Amino acid sequence: MRLSNVLISYLRLPIVVRVALLALFIIFLFGAIIHVVEPDNFPSYFDGIWWAIVTVSTVGYGDFSPSTYIGRIFGMLLILVGVGFMTFYFVSLSTATVTRQNSFLEGKASYNGKKHIILVGWNERIRETLHQLNGIHSRIPIVLIDETLDNNPVDYSNVTFIKGNPTYDDTLLRASITDADILIISADQSKNEVNADMATILTLIAAKGLKPNLYCIVEVLTNNQILNATRAGADEIIQTNKLSSFVMTNSIVSHGMSATLLVMLDNLAGNKFEYIKSTPNHIGKTYQACINELLEEEMLLIGIKRGDESFINPSPSFTILDADELLIIKH
Template identity: 50%
Template sequence: MRSNKLLVDWLRWPLYVRIILIVMLIVLLFGQVISLIEPDVFPTVFDGIWWALVTVSTVGFGDYVPETVAGRSVGIVLILIGAGFVTTYFATLSAAAFQKQHSYLKGETAYKYGNHVVIVGWNEKSNELIETFQKIKPYKNIVLIDDTLEESPLIENLHFIKGNPTIDRTLIKANIEKADAAIITADQYKSETDADMQSILILLALKGMNPDLYTVVELVTGLHLNNAKRAGADEIIKSYQLSSHLMMNSYLAKYGLSSVYSELNPANGNYFKIIPIPPELVGKTFHDASHTLLEKEYLLIGIKKGDQTKLNPPISQILHEDDLLIMITH
């Protein structure tokens, strides 16, 4: 039983570790043997080990050469056995490196780090998100979860996980417990209702494994808005409203309003920011606060109080301690 246990423990070691140990044993053994057979040519055991190492590596410096039949016979055996193991060792390393790269490209390699952003679903929105992250937060690592891609998009700082994002095994590979945030995009291959149901199911899976995870979920209809709130979404993007509002505002304003929206892309240097009201602005009017913040290059555009948001409020409105300020900054 003990010998069987030793064999099992030995076989559990990585193949390349086992091969290098065997090669080291062969070098030490043949180095000892050759120094005993030809002490004149190999005066020390170290000289024999050096010759054995040079021989199995097929370098062959020629500084030590066996002179007797017995010594040369030992050399022949060493070449046949040792060189074969060395070749196998390097072939194993090459195969392991190729397998690792193949697994990475196929989305089979688990992500081991933390403080990353998880993006669920590969589509044009995801691609735009990743490009924006690279411009404003190039140091931020992103993990993409998708079950439709065959290979990783090969984008810098992007780690691809192939799999169903509602399954624990996939989320464990994405190291969701150590993630900073998750963004769930709607599945473009499903109907609108099915896409929203799928997004909420993914949200439940994410929150189940990491309740403190900050989550942003996209909904393409309003049917499951309350379900998304119940599931714990921190931010709900109502793409159906955003698109329709943009089109209506473009119709009303004319003169290329869509280019204004493009300028609000964080990648272009402008983005929204919501902050608690600074103590020195409590009790001041919206007008006075706007001038104070403008000197710091913050454009105050509205106030948020609880679930209520008011853009462009009356300039005489007084700011209170529990207000949040909505600004555009760069």
């Protein structure tokens, strides 16, 4: 019964491992046999193993060799059997390596890392996001999920491509979503806006079902779906159309504003927006006083968040209260 269990366990191993184990068994077996058959030429078990390894690898140093007929017969058997297994092993190893590499490039492999960022969907916005993230920190592990691509579209070493439908648990689990830190869902603009938002929310629901505390940032195109995205558990909602309309409106009012805004945002590369909790040292002080104080720490205060309200560049006399959050730009 135990022997059959061992055989079943052996047969379940990958082909490369099985061939390697069989080759090692042959080497140890013939090493022991030659030591018993010709103890004078092979005074130790280790010498026999050494001879077997040199023989099957076709190196043939000649420091040990059988001199009797029976010893040479075992040597010929080792050459016929062992060399065949070793050749098959290296062929299998090469095949497995190429297959795994192709699976990795084609998005068929699974990601096994932790504390990574998952990006869903492929478009120019995601391409630029990857470029910006790698400009800030090239070692951030990133997993890209898309079902339309055939191969990894970027050559960043820290980006793993997973091909599949992001609304399916299997795809998300292959991206190791339960160990991820952040999920970003980009709207599929090849669909109409309503269908794109529905796909985004469905992906969000699937992700939250697998990891409820996962921080999720979603792109929504229509105002009607903002509430649904919030209900589905979105931590942040990016309203692409609203942002675009804001830029267009300001460009109408002030010509050239779109280029200025783009340059301003591009110059923030390496810096970041961040909310920080107000400390006892900030409470009771004016907005202007906090600006001067934070500048000494190389942080630029640009606004205050109080509950659900945000105040961008409020009056200099605006007073900081307990539980306020300070919106800053820092290196």
